[in-house]
Amino acid sequence: MNRKFRDVNYLYIHETLKNFAVSMIGIFIPIFIVSEGMPLSYAALFLVSAGLIRILFSYHVAKLSSLLGFKHGLAFSYLFLIPALVVIQLFDLSMSLILFSGLLYNLGESLHGISLKSEFALDSSESERDKDSGRMISFPSISRIIAPFLGGTIFAVIGFRELLTISVSVLIISIIPLFLKSDNKGVVDLKIGEVFDKKYLQVLPLFVIRGIQEIVGVAVYALFIFYLVGGTADAGGARALESLGFTITGLAAGYLAHKYGRNRLVLIGTMGAATLHILRGFITQPLEAFMLSTFAGIFFQLYHIPVYSKFADLAEKQENTMEFYTIRSIFVGVGKLASIIVLVTALYFTDLRGAFTATFVLAAITTVIMTREFNRLE
Numbered sequence: 001m002n003r004k005f006r007d008v009n010y011l012y013i014h015e016t017l018k019n020f021a022v023s024m025i026g027i028f029i030p031i032f033i034v035s036e037g038m039p040l041s042y043a044a045l046f047l048v049s050a051g052l053i054r055i056l057f058s059y060h061v062a063k064l065s066s067l068l069g070f071k072h073g074l075a076f077s078y079l080f081l082i083p084a085l086v087v088i089q090l091f092d093l094s095m096s097l098i099l100f101s102g103l104l105y106n107l108g109e110s111l112h113g114i115s116l117k118s119e120f121a122l123d124s125s126e127s128e129r130d131k132d133s134g135r136m137i138s139f140p141s142i143s144r145i146i147a148p149f150l151g152g153t154i155f156a157v158i159g160f161r162e163l164l165t166i167s168v169s170v171l172i173i174s175i176i177p178l179f180l181k182s183d184n185k186g187v188v189d190l191k192i193g194e195v196f197d198k199k200y201l202q203v204l205p206l207f208v209i210r211g212i213q214e215i216v217g218v219a220v221y222a223l224f225i226f227y228l229v230g231g232t233a234d235a236g237g238a239r240a241l242e243s244l245g246f247t248i249t250g251l252a253a254g255y256l257a258h259k260y261g262r263n264r265l266v267l268i269g270t271m272g273a274a275t276l277h278i279l280r281g282f283i284t285q286p287l288e289a290f291m292l293s294t295f296a297g298i299f300f301q302l303y304h305i306p307v308y309s310k311f312a313d314l315a316e317k318q319e320n321t322m323e324f325y326t327i328r329s330i331f332v333g334v335g336k337l338a339s340i341i342v343l344v345t346a347l348y349f350t351d352l353r354g355a356f357t358a359t360f361v362l363a364a365i366t367t368v369i370m371t372r373e374f375n376r377l378e
Helices: 003-025 028-035 040-068 070-076 078-090 095-123 126-157 160-173 176-180 204-228 232-260 262-280 286-317 321-349 352-376
Strands: none
Touching (some): 003 095, 003 160, 003 176, 028 078, 028 095, 028 126, 028 160, 028 204, 040 070, 040 204, 040 321, 070 095, 070 176, 078 095, 095 286, 126 160, 126 232, 204 232, 204 321, 204 352, 232 286, 262 352, 286 352, 321 352
């Protein structure tokens, strides 16, 4: 067994444990905010920080990851993530506290994301990139099958404090596999003019679309279920079943992309996912949310694995792998911020269901556009 194969397996183990912890609590932070009597705008403030942090601080986060080394960047991200979770529980909620927690949380997520993707691009096998991408996405999805439902149940039955304690404990355990693998380093020397260089310009729309999909499909959808469909357990159950769909399709999608080509899978996946985004706005019962989430997970993986794999290919071909993922993080932030602006703006002109539906329509339209943008990549 070669060294790279061993290294990427340690990465799978780390990400599976980390995703278990974050999946137990991550989607419930906005729900916790509104369940404490805060308005939806306060939960939106927490989500807005996800976009702002990526736009404003991705370069600085990447410099930190470069300085530390990628695996140390993954571990160091917990110095932001864990305090973010703790402060929102220990102190009385206010606008400033929610914003502070959101800034810490998303600094941690940004540092983790840039470090992980850079590490994966260097550790994975170029000849089996689609299969490696399938494993990188699917193995963590196995933990997400149990974690959101478990997290929602613990939150509803015992409380948010107990959920926090369990999640932080698993996060700490997830560090162990990192120190069994070798480290990679990169240097990011990004100038603002280089962001719009031809080699990056063609992929920027895909980054923005991924940001929209990430926040609408997870956090916004969970809030929609909590407000208009069920409770915390239902939101967690829907996310768990979506992860089941991820797992069902994940490894197969990596194999199919390798055998039949990425473009065909992206077309099927994006068309199915866009249709399901539209249908989200019509959900009224938990059973409907569960069924839709399962199929959403299946279609998401069909296009996400080829896209993830293509990004790793493009990053590896650049002179600077970290530069590619830094730009990705910035424009994913643009997509996240745009989604919350649509949600809050629509809320002024319509009711809650109408506002949530507006973001689902945005996700649907941009997911359809993704097929064209993916086919344009060199």
